[in-house]
Amino acid sequence: MTDFAYKPTLTGELVELRPVTEDDYPALQEAMDDPEVVKLTASRGEIGEEAARTWYRTRGEQTDRLDLVIVDRTSGEVVGEAVLNDWSPEDESCNFRIFIGPKGRGRGLGTEATRLIVGYGIEELGLYRIDLGVYSFNPRAQRAYEKAGFVVEGVKRQALKWDGERYDEIVMAVLAPEWKAAALRSEA
Ligand SMILES: CC(C)(COP(=O)(O)OP(=O)(O)OC[C@H]1O[C@@H](n2cnc3c(N)ncnc32)[C@H](O)[C@@H]1OP(=O)(O)O)[C@@H](O)C(=O)NCCC(=O)NCCS
Incomplete structure (x- = not known):
């Protein structure tokens, strides 16, 4: 078992997840734009370039969260990020968030990146629960999360106001026993 101070590189078939550095700023900003x-x-x-660079430069020092960039193994390019944050040590839980820019979407990278970081969180960090929020207008993300083992727990009704419209936020989570049962099944 390890802790959040250690920053791993996680390698899958399609993606490599590795610790974010300041040098990743241009690629991440492009994806976020x-x-x-x-x-x-x-x-x-x-937040502006200077603050963003400082943010990325200091992620390696954080002992309560994990910020990894998603590298498309086909091109070697950074296409997005996957993050475990809002850690609650007492509850052994944290939040997950991810984004992938246009260069990396719709090819299975998001599903694999989610599986990799969730597997690390549960198997190596010993987390019991990982949860996330996804807006009702994002069925692609919901599908990717379901494929990675998340289940819908409920709805925060009309939680987001965007461009004058209100939207629901769907809460999804994966629990360690479910993850381990599913992981064992896929090995069998
Ligand atoms: C969400 C995100 C990480 C998913 O990663 P991805 O690499 O694009 O997704 P994948 O290719 O792994 O899987 C997407 C799945 O959704 C399905 N899908 C795509 N569009 C869909 C739609 N409109 N409705 C339902 N399912 C959809 C795909 O068919 C695929 O499922 P399948 O393999 O069963 O066919 C990525 O698209 C992303 O970052 N988007 C922009 C930012 C964002 O939405 N972040 C998440 C905020 S909660």
């Missing part, structure tokens, strides 16, 4: 990413993650305003 995509209008779909802006809406689907409900991003409200940019």
Whole structure:
């Protein structure tokens, strides 16, 4: 068992997840500038280049979260990020979030990245619960999360107000026993 201070590289067939560095700023900013990413993650305003660079530069020092970039193994390019945050040590739980820019979407990278970081969180960090929020207008993300083992727990009704419209936020989570049972099944 390890802890959040250690920053792993996780390698799958399609993606490699590795610790984010300041040098990843241009690729991540490009992905985040995509209008779909802006809406689907409900991003409200940019923090500016200097603050963003400082943010990425300091992720390696954090002992309560894990920020990994998603590298498309076909091109070697950074296409997005996958993060475990909002850790609650008492509950052995945390939140998960992910985004992938236009260059990396719709080819299975998101599903594999989700499986890799969730597997690491449960099997190596000893987390019992990983949860997330996904907006009702994002069925692609919901599908990717379901494929990676998340189940719908409920709905935060009309939680998001975006461009004057209100939208539901769906809460999904995966629990360690479910994950382990599914992982064992897929090995059999
Ligand atoms: C969400 C995200 C990580 C998913 O990663 P991805 O690599 O694009 O997704 P995958 O290719 O692994 O899987 C997508 C699945 O959704 C399905 N899908 C795509 N569009 C869909 C739609 N409109 N309705 C339902 N399912 C859809 C795909 O067919 C695929 O399922 P399948 O393999 O059973 O056919 C990525 O699209 C992304 O970052 N999008 C922008 C930001 C975002 O939405 N972040 C999440 C916020 S909660």
